[in-house]
Amino acid sequence: xxxxxxxxxxxxxxxxxxxxxxxxxxxxxxxxxxxxxxxxxxxxxxxxxxxxxxxxxxxxxxxxxxxxxxxxxxxxxxxxxxxxxxxxxxxxxxxxxxxxxxxxxxxxxxxxxxxxxxxxxxxxxxxxxxxxxxxxxxxxxxxxxxxxxxxxxxxxxxxxxxxxxxxxxxxxxxxxxxxxxxxxxxxxxxxxxxxxxxxxxxxxxxxxxxxxxxxxxxxxxxxxxxxxxxxxxxxxxxxxxxxxxxxxxxxxxxxxxxxxxxxxxxxxxxxxxxxxxxxxxxxxxxxxxxxxxxxxxxxxxxxxxxxxxxxxxxxxxxxxxxxxxxxxxxxxxxxxxxxxxxxxxxxxxxxxxxxxxxxxxxxxxxxxxxxxxxxxxxxxxxxxxxxxxxxxxxxxxxxxxxxxxxxxxxxxxxxxxxxxxxxxxxxxxxx
Amino acid sequence: xxxxxxxxxxxxxxxxxxxxxxxxxxxxxxxxxxxxxxxxxxxxxxxxxxxxxxxxxxxxxxxxxxxxxxxxxxxxxxxxxxxxxxxxxxxxxxxxxxxxxxxxxxxxxxxxxxxxxxxxxxxxxxxxxxxxxxxxxxxxxxxxxxxxxxxxxxxxxxxxxxxxxxxxxxxxxxxxxxxxxxxxxxxxxxxxxxxxxxxxxxxxxxxxxxxxxxxxxxxxxxxxxxxxxxxxxxxxxxxxxxxxxxxxxxxxxxxxxxxxxxxxxxxxxxxxxxxxxxxxxxxxxxxxxxxxxxxxxxxxxxxxxxxxxxxxxxxxxxxxxxxxxxxxxxxxxxxxxxxxxxxxxxxxxxxxxxxxxxxxxxxxxxxxxxxxxxxxxxxxxxxxxxxxxxxxxxxxxxxxxxxxxxxxxxxxxxxxxxxxxxxxxxxxxxx
Ligand SMILES: [Zn+2]
Ligand SMILES: [Zn+2]
Numbered sequence: 001x002x003x004x005x006x007x008x009x010x011x012x013x014x015x016x017x018x019x020x021x022x023x024x025x026x027x028x029x030x031x032x033x034x035x036x037x038x039x040x041x042x043x044x045x046x047x048x049x050x051x052x053x054x055x056x057x058x059x060x061x062x063x064x065x066x067x068x069x070x071x072x073x074x075x076x077x078x079x080x081x082x083x084x085x086x087x088x089x090x091x092x093x094x095x096x097x098x099x100x101x102x103x104x105x106x107x108x109x110x111x112x113x114x115x116x117x118x119x120x121x122x123x124x125x126x127x128x129x130x131x132x133x134x135x136x137x138x139x140x141x142x143x144x145x146x147x148x149x150x151x152x153x154x155x156x157x158x159x160x161x162x163x164x165x166x167x168x169x170x171x172x173x174x175x176x177x178x179x180x181x182x183x184x185x186x187x188x189x190x191x192x193x194x195x196x197x198x199x200x201x202x203x204x205x206x207x208x209x210x211x212x213x214x215x216x217x218x219x220x221x222x223x224x225x226x227x228x229x230x231x232x233x234x235x236x237x238x239x240x241x242x243x244x245x246x247x248x249x250x251x252x253x254x255x256x257x258x259x260x261x262x263x264x265x266x267x268x269x270x271x272x273x274x275x276x277x278x279x280x281x282x283x284x285x286x287x288x289x290x291x292x293x294x295x296x297x298x299x300x301x302x303x304x305x306x307x308x309x310x311x312x313x314x315x316x317x318x319x320x321x322x323x324x325x326x327x328x329x330x331x332x333x334x335x336x337x338x339x340x341x342x343x344x345x346x347x348x349x350x351x352x353x354x355x356x357x358x359x360x361x362x363x364x365x366x367x368x369x370x371x372x373x374x375x376x377x378x379x380x381x382x383x384x385x386x387x388x389x390x391x392x393x394x395x396x397x398x399x400x401x402x403x404x405x406x407x408x409x410x411x412x413x414x415x416x417x418x419x420x421x422x423x424x425x426x427x428x429x430x431x
Numbered sequence: 432x433x434x435x436x437x438x439x440x441x442x443x444x445x446x447x448x449x450x451x452x453x454x455x456x457x458x459x460x461x462x463x464x465x466x467x468x469x470x471x472x473x474x475x476x477x478x479x480x481x482x483x484x485x486x487x488x489x490x491x492x493x494x495x496x497x498x499x500x501x502x503x504x505x506x507x508x509x510x511x512x513x514x515x516x517x518x519x520x521x522x523x524x525x526x527x528x529x530x531x532x533x534x535x536x537x538x539x540x541x542x543x544x545x546x547x548x549x550x551x552x553x554x555x556x557x558x559x560x561x562x563x564x565x566x567x568x569x570x571x572x573x574x575x576x577x578x579x580x581x582x583x584x585x586x587x588x589x590x591x592x593x594x595x596x597x598x599x600x601x602x603x604x605x606x607x608x609x610x611x612x613x614x615x616x617x618x619x620x621x622x623x624x625x626x627x628x629x630x631x632x633x634x635x636x637x638x639x640x641x642x643x644x645x646x647x648x649x650x651x652x653x654x655x656x657x658x659x660x661x662x663x664x665x666x667x668x669x670x671x672x673x674x675x676x677x678x679x680x681x682x683x684x685x686x687x688x689x690x691x692x693x694x695x696x697x698x699x700x701x702x703x704x705x706x707x708x709x710x711x712x713x714x715x716x717x718x719x720x721x722x723x724x725x726x727x728x729x730x731x732x733x734x735x736x737x738x739x740x741x742x743x744x745x746x747x748x749x750x751x752x753x754x755x756x757x758x759x760x761x762x763x764x765x766x767x768x769x770x771x772x773x774x775x776x777x778x779x780x781x782x783x784x785x786x787x788x789x790x791x792x793x794x795x796x797x798x799x800x801x802x803x804x805x806x807x808x809x810x811x812x813x814x815x816x817x818x819x820x821x822x823x824x825x826x827x828x829x830x831x832x833x834x835x836x837x838x839x840x841x842x843x844x845x846x847x848x849x850x851x852x853x854x855x856x857x858x859x860x861x862x
């Protein structure tokens with residue numbers, strides 16, 4: 001019934017396993033400059049951890065900790081033990097990077113394979129990965145998991161709908177990985193091409209990387225004629241494969257033999273009551289290269305009370321309903337308004353004010369940036385303005401990996417409110 | 432001294448190994464619809480192959496054979512044994528696809544790791560893969576080899592020079608994989624940014640995917656301040672890792688324990704004399720999913736006579752000096768003029784004639800397509816013409832994965848010569 005016996009472990013056995021792995025993880029952490037300092041100051045050793053709940057003895061680890069200790073501060077092994085890194089996008093500000101040993105890659109691939117098995121994919125299925133590769137963990141993460149499970153994996157990469165369709169047809173693809181906004185876009189494409197999605201062999205889509213509503217999932221299922229499964233992950237915790245829906249589509253099982261998940265009140269840091277919304281905090285239990293303790297994901301969700309009908313004992317989290325901070329996710333890329341601000345502010349032509357607008361074009365999320373230009377550059381020469389517009393768009397693309405629409409506006413033309421400037425306007429709900 | 436003992440095998444032992452593996456490969460081939468028919472008709476069995484030279488008893492396999500038997504005709508294993516496929520680009524015409532079992536991926540990664548070791552990369556090196564991923568075998572092929580060798584692999588992907596530079600610096604990257612035209616482009620970028628390439632930690636570049644001259648290699652080495660090593664491969668033979676330069680930079684060792692290489696006269700099919708130019712013909716010896724016998728690569732080269740100073744016994748081929756047919760390679764993508772023709776001819780606005788021009792812009796190879804438009808569409812409305820231009824460019828990009836410049840011209844304005852139309856003009860040498 002299960003891909004691994006671990007998925008059906010009784011709660012007591014699971015917690016025993018978590019405790020063992022937590023002890024081992026603490027011992028590993030003591031080898032990194034960052035954690036040895038932090039744990040040393042508190043006098044904490046593996047002996048202090050005798051149940052998963054003892055994790056609360058530890059302070060949180062934040063994105064800022066990762067930035068401050070970039071790039072090597074959290075590494076626990078000699079440098080030549082690492083075979084992969086993934087880094088956050090952006091060329092200004094301090095990025096973050098996650099380093100993986102071969103063991104880490106193996107265990108990550110195993111977790112992703114487990115997720116795919118849970119939604120019904122099996123050896124013999126043909127699986128098309130319609131997500132970008134490269135530094136984005138969604139590409140290689142899902143790819144390695146698919147091969148591990150023994151799926152015939154088609155590394156299609158992102159975009160090029162015509163070609164995606166040809167591959168789907170030629171190889172009788174039965175499962176795909178696709179980001180939700182592209183799934184909706186692809187549905188429109190099929191309609192334009194006069195292709196009945198139910199004429200394709202696909203039956204399963206993994207959709208993740210962008211938070212989306214239950215309504216969006218239902219639409220994707222209806223429009224594409226398949227079942228769509230929600231996926232949760234983030235680079236800090238490997239990438240995809242952290243939590244995944246099973247065939248019951250009733251919340252995402254967090255793989256508790258590989259992670260300790262907590263939901264906390266983001267203001268107080270105290271545990272949220274069972275079933276209550278809060279910020280997800282995650283600890284790795286199977287990483288030897290760069291374990292992370294009590295990571296503040298900033299993602300808001302809740303534990304779903306009760307047991308899942310599938311029989312898996314690992315707890316489920318609800319879909320992510322928001323971020324404790326203001327990160328934007330466009331086309332699967334994490335974008336911080338601060339990145340846009342820093343890039344704009346590095347350009348001499350740009351005045352102080354700007355406005356980021358999120359809107360929908362067809363089914364795709366799009367980004368528009370209105371930029372105030374200094375008077376001396378706001379000339380009547382259309383060619384010069386078009387050139388500047390392109391230059392700004394290219395500069396932003398380099399930074400955030402997505403090409404925004406750029407609209408040049410006159411100095412002081414963007415309305416200023418009182419107090420903190422409104423930098424991001426989300427027009428998507430109103431459209 | 433060597434990554435694997437196999438690289439220093441005495442000729443006799445190497446040929447014995449080749450013979451064993453050839454017998455096994457023939458036995459495997461008899462399980463595929465295509466080869467069982469072809470070998471059966473000739474009454475050939477593994478017993479007929481008692482030396483590598485016996486391979487000449489076999490007929491050649493051509494790209495057309497792969498097309499005619501697309502997608503499954505050359506597969507030797509049950510479908511659920513395959514975990515990967517790579518397919519050629521394009522949505523019109525019949526593509527080709529290569530299927531890999533887990534064993535095939537393992538042996539491929541081992542060959543690529545061996546190449547990287549041969550140029551001086553070692554565990555502890557940090558390796559940035561600056562090539563696109565997805566269906567292009569250069570991305571995942573090099574990536575898996577780098578991880579196999581234990582390099583800290585940075586899956587940067589293609590493009591975004593600013594970001595590439597940040598990664599190179601932040602992680603003290605010592606080796607890169609980069610296509611030659613992008614290497615030259617990146618050199619100009621560094622100059623513009625005022626970055627001394629010798630301030631970077633890199634010392635080794637793997638350059639392949641595009642044929643290039645010795646002069647281009649020297650220029651890349653000078654401009655980037657590193658040693659650049661030539662790489663040879665093609666999807667039909669796995670991808671990269673078929674033949675590779677060693678540290679002596681004196682031709683590319685073909686891994687003869689994994690392939691039998693022949694150089695033939697492309698007109699007669701007879702073996703070329705030792706050291707004489709001809710068409711490279713390749714046979715896989717370590718593939719169990721989709722072995723290919725005597726594949727006509729269409730690539731022109733020669734065996735380099737004599738032994739290599741490095742001590743490796745596997746024969747060397749010279750850099751590829753041309754193609755027996757007319758494939759174009761732009762930005763690492765294989766492009767057939769026929770693909771462009773088919774795409775253009777599928778558009779109602781396009782008249783009969785067109786012209787493909789290759790030119791250089793800075794250091795990058797570029798593609799321009801002049802397209803004759805039917806009179807009824809050649810209107811004075813600039814917006815309509817711009818729209819049509821974009822539509823054609825997008826259509827071609829979908830087909831060939833590279834966005835060409837498109838120039839619309841009036842019907843009958845492209846000069847027609849006598850006889851066979853000149854469809855491709857290469858302006859690069861004259862620039
Ligand atoms: Zn379940
Ligand atoms: Zn050599």
